[in-house]
Amino acid sequence: MIAARLLVRRAGFTLDVDLTVGPGEVVAVLGPNGAGKTTVLRALAGLEAVDEGRIANDDTVWDDPATGAWVPPQGRGVGLVFSEHLLFARMSALENVSFGLRARRVDRRAARARSLEWLARLGLTELADRRPDELSRGQAQRVALARTLATRPRLLLLDEPLAALDATVRGEVRRHLADYLRGEHGGCLLVTHDPVDATLLANRAVVLEDGHVTQDGTPGELATAPRTAWTAKLLGVNVYRGTSDGARVSLDGGGTLTAASAPTGAVVLTVSPASVAVHRDRPAGSPRNVWPVTVTAVQQTGHTVRLTLEGTPPISADLTPGAVAELGLAAGAHAWASVKANEVRAEAR
Amino acid sequence: MIAARLLVRRAGFTLDVDLTVGPGEVVAVLGPNGAGKTTVLRALAGLEAVDEGRIANDDTVWDDPATGAWVPPQGRGVGLVFSEHLLFARMSALENVSFGLRARRVDRRAARARSLEWLARLGLTELADRRPDELSRGQAQRVALARTLATRPRLLLLDEPLAALDATVRGEVRRHLADYLRGEHGGCLLVTHDPVDATLLANRAVVLEDGHVTQDGTPGELATAPRTAWTAKLLGVNVYRGTSDGARVSLDGGGTLTAASAPTGAVVLTVSPASVAVHRDRPAGSPRNVWPVTVTAVQQTGHTVRLTLEGTPPISADLTPGAVAELGLAAGAHAWASVKANEVRAEAR
Amino acid sequence: GASTTPHTEVTVLAAASLTDVFGSLAHTFEADHPGTTVRLSFAGSSSLVAQALAGAPADVLATADTATMQRAVDADAVRNPAIFADNSVEIAVPPGNPAHVTGLADLADPTRTVALCAPQVPCGAAARATFAAAGLTAAPDTLEQDVRAVLTKVELGEVDAGIVYRTDVAAAGDRVQGIRVPADVAATNDYPIAVLTHAAHPDLAAAFLALVRSSTGAAVLRSAGFGTP
């Protein structure tokens, strides 16, 4: 069980995070670029000392500036897969994968066998003798993953390990990773920009924004009750902050929305894109929220088309491809958005 | 208009590609890891000479080993955004972006102004004075993009330019890129692993597999009529090869499928995941193709759940979240797949 | 009294210009004293003195001038040095004498390229004394650190003439030509030799010193161009 309070100060950026990773737990770390995800991994791995705080693994203190306790990276039993792979340039793929084993005094032959096994698992058998500069980026990233997994670290830290993989291999590698993680008793922290990774691999997800944890829960909780606009946007939900008079909510960013029921005072509103209707002409009828919008992006995912609509407020809507074609909703088109009041969820904040 | 025939030989890998990029055209390059996508960009940029073939831009020959013609990278007016960003370590973000302009003798003040504009456009204004090692990966990738776009290259080559961006910024940057590309008269080649990028940004998509072009068409054509299993899998369509006796098709990988109408002989079958029904018990009724399967992966994208089903043949199915919950289809569950014969498209190959 | 202990070594620190002379005397000495080896360490006089002062495991010190030897005396590294040879200056010109140098006066002519030793070193002091005695002012283009450097430049024809020692002209054979300086103006330079106070084999050292100062030694020295007292 890793328990950490990390405080790292840099010019223009402060990381201040409380974090635990239980045995066998896989925690996804989500967050915008520059939120401090990589910094968290580096601090846990011991590549960066915290300015304040404390990192402990069960009863062993890894880092505590207050007492001066410090365990160097190689003493922590962690494994870190960097997003820039950082393979050793003068070693073959096989030697790279053997490196961690050889450093642990596994004998040459056994290290070789285990490394070949890992390469095979990640579909790299034929590339075993290649130097890193003779590998494509996706191949190199897989070698880097194999290199770390082969050491079976107690705490596995993964920084966008699947980012460079092509979409078909990504599924396969993700499956191997899931198998591996199921079999492990150590913990894992997985930085990713892909909510699918979080959903499929992690038990728990932590959202980091500007150096602070803004949400911590199961991937499901994040999706159903995102706490910030970023999380909502990542997972495709519209989120607004505003002030409610009990029914009408004037939004901080401009515009008003009516919710079926809302506490008075400061509230957070969420609107699922699926509940947003779009019309070419101003609709008459029940929906209490109707306002003009401009289509700025049209994006098809699976069998759903996501429209990004500029207006007051801006909103995203999910429609069927048929509806989009019928309404002629290309980027730049003018339209009307409508949302029923009982589709607007309001919570005090 | 770029017209290129690229032949590059390496130990264990040969690239052999014919390619054109018209003025104003945006061509997405898709393909598995190690297919040669980066190699294509490097050859076009002049960072690697072709072993055979010819690269010409209108009437100017850039590379032709037969005649010895060669134009170095800086003479080609190309811009290449590398997937490893490669920002100059001793320059600030601003200086990095100014680099290409200063190299073209734009005066210091104008270069600075234009660079700041680009940084602002990519949301990096506050990071202008940071060195690359003080940027997060996503920030660095955006600076690299700004650095190349600021030079307004005649041919823009992008190697996974959005891979490190967080999902929300990615949409925004993609929009900027789309705007930029619309305003340009040059061409663009965009390597990506994300079919969404291809759909939203490109007029044409080229699929590269093991050094060869296996498909070339609009993103729509790829999605509706994928020519290889890889493309089909990427875009989520089931593709099988088999031999038809007119109605029943015995598949090369095992199993049989019945199509409503099929030519006899060697055929390619495609089945859309949306047309696959899944049942807990063996269904009675009209569907001609019914077989037992095991769920190996469950993945939610937008409001669709994609099931990966092992069986003879294996198949992917798209269901609503409601249906998945109702049927209790978790990974490992046993179920039955059914496909109506007239949902199986058959083509001679 | 010569020691007959086998494999005794007597170490001699000697000025580099004595290389050939002491080499042949060492052979003679070894023949006279079976079981004894003479180890010769040649260097510039002032290096030798620095070594002697630092306690070099040596027995005999022979320098090319009395001033450097005096430093050893002052530091009590040697006592009672004796002069065993002298050397006088001579004009050296390249073979064929291309600049038609005939005497010291030509070396005072600024149009000729001339190399002398610097006044700080013995050969330079001697050159300066020689010009003074002849009532001339030299017009050197370079003031070299040692005779060897002057000689190299003469041999290569880089200078038209230089002042060196008689022994150097003799040793250089046909690579240079010598022009005698009248004996009444030619300065001479004395070579002192002494036993080191910390010598491990003072007897053998004294014996070597005696050989150098003997008639055998004088003959070898004279054949190399040295004068002997």
Add this chain to the structure above:
Amino acid sequence: MPRGLGALAVLGAAFLVLPPAALVWRAPWGSTLHRLADPATLEALRLSLVSASSATALSLVLGVPLAWFLARSAARRVRLLRALVTVPLVLPPVVGGVALLLLLGRRGLLGQYLDAWFGVQIPFTTLAVVLAEAFVAMPFLVVSVEGALRGLDRRFEDAAATLGAGAWYTARRVVLPAVAPGLAAGTALCFARALGEFGATITFAGSLPGTTRTMPLAIYLALQSDPAAAITLSLVLLVASVVVLVALRERWVPELRP
């Protein structure tokens, strides 16, 4: 830094620092301080600094391109050139001076034509000092810079080229800053070696106060007559060189980040 290396580093530092410290310790300051005010000393010091700087500048102009060529040529026949370039390192400096005389002296292979056609004689001039120092010191620069260039990540040059930068612009803005530590090291070595040069200078350029007598020559001379003064002069040379080297470093070597 691996444990245990610290002790070796201390030993290494002691080995290099203690002998000069002993020199300072035993230096007869009182009796020789007047030498420092001697105009001849200042003259020699000025000449040393000017000629060593010129030799370093010459080495940079010729040596960096040569290093670049050596670093970027894979051809087999370049290997010999690479070894030949280090020859002046091994050549006893006096012999190096003889070699320069044989080439550029009044009767040298090239020198005879310089004399006959242009009336130019190089030996015994300050130019000769500069050439002698450059001949001996340039290999240090070449070898250091070649090493640095070889260690460079070529992909940044690729990036510069695709941004439209020509070879010169890339060299100036990308390559040189990236090899700055190696270049600074090489320049320091080159300058220090040039400043300390003795054998080749005395042989090729001679030793005339004000024209060719640099500090090392003056020191050697002093050593013949007044060793105590020689030590004082050496220390003056040392201080001058340390000042220059520190200034050079501060200017060129980027600050370490903690």
Add this chain to the structure above:
Amino acid sequence: MPRGLGALAVLGAAFLVLPPAALVWRAPWGSTLHRLADPATLEALRLSLVSASSATALSLVLGVPLAWFLARSAARRVRLLRALVTVPLVLPPVVGGVALLLLLGRRGLLGQYLDAWFGVQIPFTTLAVVLAEAFVAMPFLVVSVEGALRGLDRRFEDAAATLGAGAWYTARRVVLPAVAPGLAAGTALCFARALGEFGATITFAGSLPGTTRTMPLAIYLALQSDPAAAITLSLVLLVASVVVLVALRERWVPELRP
């Protein structure tokens, strides 16, 4: 390589290669070839190679840790040490020899204790030759290796540490291979400088045949009596050093990829 640099590179190569070529050209081969077979020559050559190799080995053992320390210390007070380490480069070698005598001589600051307590006397032994050569040559290694270490991308050491590698294992498998070009350059410079060392050796170690008379000393002596032979001996030394340097390079510097 930027256009125009080629011409400078050629000029640079010519400047370094032509003087030794003139030496070879004018070498009086016929009359002095017999010197090569002289046992004294072979003795001196052997001693030179042995002592230069030992000095290089000593420099590696002490110098690489020192370079490491200097490269990784950001502290202000290390700057002075960094400059002090280059002092032996500037010190005229003869003065360096005096400094060594003052420290390690029989009456030296440390030497008197070595003698009194252990009966060890360093001067005038082959060990003295090795120390004199190392004193003069080690700075070249230190400065080169420090430059290479400074240019290194520290992230690879981070990667090694997270794979469980200790500092020693990382140093051996990651850092040293990565600085190999710089290390090879530094070793070459160091070896070459040690092989050519003259002034410090003759002062600190004397010139005893078989014990301390290395090739440069033999050449100096030959120069007194038979300059032609001295040149021939220099060429022998050159050839030996080129052979060693080429062998060193082949072994250590990774092949360039085209």
